[in-house]
Amino acid sequence: MKPAHAAIALVIAILAIPLAPISDYWIVLLDNIGLYSLVAMGLVLLTGVGGMTSFGQAAFVGFGAYTTAVLSATYGISPWLTLPLALALTGLAALAIGSVTVRLSGHYLPLGTMAWGLAFFYLFGNLEFLGAHDGINGIPPLRIGTHDLFDGRSFFSVVWLVVLAASVLTTNLLDTRVGRAIRALRAGTIANEAFGIDTARVKLIVFVYAALLAGLSGWLYAHFQRSINPTAFGLNIGIEYLLMAVVGGAGHVFGALLGAGIVTILKDQLQDILPRLIGAQGNYETIVFGFMLVVILQSARNGLWPFILNALPPRPAKPLVPADASLPQRPKPSGPAILDVRGINKHFGGLVAVNDVSFTVGAKEIVGLIGPNGAGKSTIFNLVTGLLRVTGGEVYFQGNRIDAMEARGIAALGIARTFQHVELAPDMSVLENAAIGAHIRGSAGLLSGMLRLDRAEEKRLLGEAARQLERVGLGAYMHRPAGSLALGQLRILEIARALALDPALLLLDEPAAGLRHLEKRALAELLHKLREEGMSVLLVEHDVEFVMGLTDHLVVLDFGKMIAKGVPAEIRKNPVVLEAYLGGVV
Amino acid sequence: MDATTLLLLGQDSLISGAIYALLAVTMVMVFSVTRVLFIPQGEFVTYGALTLAALEAGRVPGTAWLLLGVGAVAAVLAMTRARQTLTFLKAIRILIIDVGLPALLLLIVHWAAPLKLGLVPEMLLTLALVVPLGPLVYRIAFQPLAEASILVLLIVAVGVHMGMTGLGLVFFGPEGYQTSAFSDAVFELGFMNISAQSIWVVTTTAALLLGLYLFFEKTVSGKMLRAAAISRRGARLVGISTDRTGYLAFTLTALIGAVSGLMIGSLTTIYYDSGFIIGLKGFVAAILGGLHSYPLAAAAALLVGTVESFSSYSASAFKEVIVFTIIIPVLLWRSIFRPPVEHLE
Numbered sequence: 001m002k003p004a005h006a007a008i009a010l011v012i013a014i015l016a017i018p019l020a021p022i023s024d025y026w027i028v029l030l031d032n033i034g035l036y037s038l039v040a041m042g043l044v045l046l047t048g049v050g051g052m053t054s055f056g057q058a059a060f061v062g063f064g065a066y067t068t069a070v071l072s073a074t075y076g077i078s079p080w081l082t083l084p085l086a087l088a089l090t091g092l093a094a095l096a097i098g099s100v101t102v103r104l105s106g107h108y109l110p111l112g113t114m115a116w117g118l119a120f121f122y123l124f125g126n127l128e129f130l131g132a133h134d135g136i137n138g139i140p141p142l143r144i145g146t147h148d149l150f151d152g153r154s155f156f157s158v159v160w161l162v163v164l165a166a167s168v169l170t171t172n173l174l175d176t177r178v179g180r181a182i183r184a185l186r187a188g189t190i191a192n193e194a195f196g197i198d199t200a201r202v203k204l205i206v207f208v209y210a211a212l213l214a215g216l217s218g219w220l221y222a223h224f225q226r227s228i229n230p231t232a233f234g235l236n237i238g239i240e241y242l243l244m245a246v247v248g249g250a251g252h253v254f255g256a257l258l259g260a261g262i263v264t265i266l267k268d269q270l271q272d273i274l275p276r277l278i279g280a281q282g283n284y285e286t287i288v289f290g291f292m293l294v295v296i297l298q299s300a301r302n303g304l305w306p307f308i309l310n311a312l313p314p315r316p317a318k319p320l321v322p323a324d325a326s327l328p329q330r331p332k333p334s335g336p337a338i339l340d341v342r343g344i345n346k347h348f349g350g351l352v353a354v355n356d357v358s359f360t361v362g363a364k365e366i367v368g369l370i371g372p373n374g375a376g377k378s379t380i381f382n383l384v385t386g387l388l389r390v391t392g393g394e395v396y397f398q399g400n401r402i403d404a405m406e407a408r409g410i411a412a413l414g415i416a417r418t419f420q421h422v423e424l425a426p427d428m429s430v431l432e433n434a435a436i437g438a439h440i441r442g443s444a445g446l447l448s449g450m451l452r453l454d455r456a457e458e459k460r461l462l463g464e465a466a467r468q469l470e471r472v473g474l475g476a477y478m479h480r481p482a483g484s485l486a487l488g489q490l491r492i493l494e495i496a497r498a499l500a501l502d503p504a505l506l507l508l509d510e511p512a513a514g515l516r517h518l519e520k521r522a523l524a525e526l527l528h529k530l531r532e533e534g535m536s537v538l539l540v541e542h543d544v545e546f547v548m549g550l551t552d553h554l555v556v557l558d559f560g561k562m563i564a565k566g567v568p569a570e571i572r573k574n575p576v577v578l579e580a581y582l583g584g585v586v
Numbered sequence: 587m588d589a590t591t592l593l594l595l596g597q598d599s600l601i602s603g604a605i606y607a608l609l610a611v612t613m614v615m616v617f618s619v620t621r622v623l624f625i626p627q628g629e630f631v632t633y634g635a636l637t638l639a640a641l642e643a644g645r646v647p648g649t650a651w652l653l654l655g656v657g658a659v660a661a662v663l664a665m666t667r668a669r670q671t672l673t674f675l676k677a678i679r680i681l682i683i684d685v686g687l688p689a690l691l692l693l694i695v696h697w698a699a700p701l702k703l704g705l706v707p708e709m710l711l712t713l714a715l716v717v718p719l720g721p722l723v724y725r726i727a728f729q730p731l732a733e734a735s736i737l738v739l740l741i742v743a744v745g746v747h748m749g750m751t752g753l754g755l756v757f758f759g760p761e762g763y764q765t766s767a768f769s770d771a772v773f774e775l776g777f778m779n780i781s782a783q784s785i786w787v788v789t790t791t792a793a794l795l796l797g798l799y800l801f802f803e804k805t806v807s808g809k810m811l812r813a814a815a816i817s818r819r820g821a822r823l824v825g826i827s828t829d830r831t832g833y834l835a836f837t838l839t840a841l842i843g844a845v846s847g848l849m850i851g852s853l854t855t856i857y858y859d860s861g862f863i864i865g866l867k868g869f870v871a872a873i874l875g876g877l878h879s880y881p882l883a884a885a886a887a888l889l890v891g892t893v894e895s896f897s898s899y900s901a902s903a904f905k906e907v908i909v910f911t912i913i914i915p916v917l918l919w920r921s922i923f924r925p926p927v928e929h930l931e
Binding site: 055101108280282287290291 | 623726727730731734736737738740741742744745746747748749750751752753755756759760863866869870873903904905906907910911913914917
């Protein structure tokens, strides 16, 4: 069944269910599941996909709900008119809160969401114009034509059509250029920045998107309940939303629906059973939820959706034709010094990691950077690619001074790199990882991706990624998750990703480590071919034979200092180099 | 604001600041030793205060039954996790420690509670009931995940918070209680009154902090905790069991949480869910202190106490909003001065 057909079938089902002989009780429960699914779906994107755990989503539900409640109940504005206003206000709030929050690293982020989650709860409960602790009553229902959606049955189709639309748009989003950048967030920011992705901006996009889904849910909630008070937007409810995402499977869009369903039905049943069992009224279901959270994290970290996914027949990967070089390519540079490193220094506190190093890389040249461990080779890579700042000295690339530039700006100029410690997203396919390299060669934004207007560009980007994978010999592994590859293959995948950027200068950090003899030969051939095509290469490598046979020039470092420079044959005989490597015993 | 109000608020700040300091310092310790951001720390405060309240009223506190139940769960889990190597003797040992001792305590409490033995024995009994919950919680929830990420451990901690709050409701009921003070005496110092209770709180806190300092500096167990805090792997390589340091850290947490509960119980009415917010304020202080420095965390706790007292005077409705918002500027400061790359070299 084609996706479009499935969507039509679902729309018909959503319209038909309220007419079916299902009890009001279940209809209302399903309405609630729909409302919670929206919030949980945002959390899946934020937490499971983007790696940012939020306990504060309930506050955004509150923004949406309070905006429409004030406007429609107090000022009598039509609910349909308050929808854009509710979303705009939620979005603005998310933009402001998010610009602080997404910059927090690691566990500070969820703690931050707890803090503002609580602060907003108390704020809602103390502001007079929001009705303080009593909240706002008499919110008008949604109205279609002359028909008021008073009851759960008439509300059902509205909620679930919104959920369906949100699911489609969110699923689409993940399968786009921006979506790949979002999915790569969890693996760390370094590689993404080195390939031109503004990770802080991508994080903010996800944050606002998740908040908008929450705000939309709040808008619906206000007109469904028709009275609101702060308890629905407190930290405890925020925790429940996170529970839904974790139970369903924080990495899957449909896990949100599953989690919302399980938690909502369970809560409803437990609120019925437990007080009778214990003989008093109270929110005893939190005990079960607490245990559930602990047990899920102990025994099924990815939630329950993967179990369902495994039971379904696997979907065949879309066949993909490696494109010709259909993306525009940058003109190949010429000149004796396209990279010009002039007297750079790097101090880490008192440690001098790089001490006054100068060298150049010419067009169509392969330069090797060698030296014992701790000589400062990888640090120089990080300085040239903007991941670290120089303490002193200058770096020029094709005449542009780049030592003060951000990594992503340097990437845009045409410098691509690999990493000594592989920096890939293990959950994403080999192809998608390679496509990260082509990110800055595309321009499709969030909306065009969600609405599927980016397909032509997507085809070109993925085609380019596939072409580079074929070229490095990983074509057969394209649709596997990157995490299933061997270490040597991962290094090659990093090269393919770098090539997908169409670089003028390629920086390779120990590309041959972990490769077998034949693979090394293939790599050397590939590098020769790249040089013929006009690319320059700077590489760090420990395999002396590999380096000597491949490079035009060598730069030798020891303890951060440059001790020799020259063609391989000279370096081989240089006494200073021999002493650095062999300790002067020969 | 006149001088009397100022001094009154100052005294108030010092008392709540002292409690938050205890909580903040133990949170820093638990985090550095086990990497758990122990959100439910405040639950031990609640359990301590409400257990003492029940004993004072001559009732058997719910914690006595809770401890038996939690012990039983821990015993079952311990036996299933060790089922490959479980011998009869081992099983008996687990049962005696995890189920036998709580059962014994339950009997003692049944006998002692109606006698109303007085404040000090009741406090000791309270600690005997609440403190073992610390290591038991660690064993049930955190030990199997000891190597998981900080983020996973944080979410587990939130799960534990939900469970403990709900169980608090089951075992203590929804009513709030206030315990009697250590002492009702009030001293007059110039034109202000100082209650003996506030002196008690401040000196107990100071004594506990000093005790913790001596524990970390002078005892082998304390040094083990410090070693595990610096590097878990390093500690294991020199023969320190990180399971044991985990138990120890959680025992200390429960102890200090429960003692805080004993102190705070007479100052304010405690409900089954009061601990969460109290604990979170300790957390705010721990975060302000960067989650690694004990003195900074304690100093930040005094700041939190001060902000709270003064904002409850001048903007009482927004007290909590202000307290929880003060960490935002700190987080913002971290955002701006954060090094550009996270885990490079």
